[in-house]
Amino acid sequence: MSGDWKDHLRDQLEDFVDALVVKGAKQSDVYETIVQEIGNLRDAYDRDPDPAEDRPGAEAEEPSNEWPGALP
Numbered sequence: 001m002s003g004d005w006k007d008h009l010r011d012q013l014e015d016f017v018d019a020l021v022v023k024g025a026k027q028s029d030v031y032e033t034i035v036q037e038i039g040n041l042r043d044a045y046d047r048d049p050d051p052a053e054d055r056p057g058a059e060a061e062e063p064s065n066e067w068p069g070a071l072p
Helices: 004-022 027-047
Strands: none
Touching: 004 027
């Protein structure tokens, strides 16, 4: 994978920040909050690298055959 995703990420971040500034947020506050949230995401990842595995029913990925039409 090339660096194209980084360019795309930057464009999306710029659009995101601009949208919040248009709604009245200060640009510097938005940047500071994004940095804090990135830290929170890193901490959460360190605690649980795959939180999707923790959701109830995650182990039951197969469709159930217990619906009325599936019974013999």
